[in-house]
Amino acid sequence: MTIFGLIRHGVTDWNYEYRAQGHTDIPLNAEGRRQAELLARRMENEEWDVIYSSDLSRALETAEMVGKLKNIEVRTDLRLREMNGGLTEGTTEQERVNQWGYSWSKLDLGIEPQADIIKRGVDCLADLAERHPNQKLLIVSHGAILGLILRKLIRHVDMQESLHNTSVTIINKEQVRWNCERYNCISHLDGA
16 A cells, blocks of 8 residues: 655745745745744654655755655656646736636636646556555645645545645555545644
């Protein structure tokens, strides 16, 4: 059985400003780096074999902090990128309403369809599970893609709460059913 630890990257300035990030390569801010350091310290005492990350710097830097402490090389996979937000990237909700009206989400603004995001994310996990049977893999990625993957694979668990930055969600697949051992855990940030 392959076990996945799914991690959302540390926080960025655009997270604080509620701007759509997507494929735009926004770096971690100082708080995001602090969160990643706390995550790395948590992971230091956990057994993990392999780390994969999105190639976008906010995820990759988060992954590399963990990899450095655990002495594991981080591998990138483009399929772990955040959803492509098209013309909405870099905008706030109010800016989208001002530019395209209240029905902006129904317009073709080049936003990657959810079905495509889910397919590439689920295919990526399936490929990695096949490549690393019976290993424990950390996957550092982004909120939208991870949330969509989880809602597809773990339908029997309530996942209404959005994933927190540097949260850890642990899933595994036993024969035909995916299981969620831990969801959206940020215990490493408690009291920090």
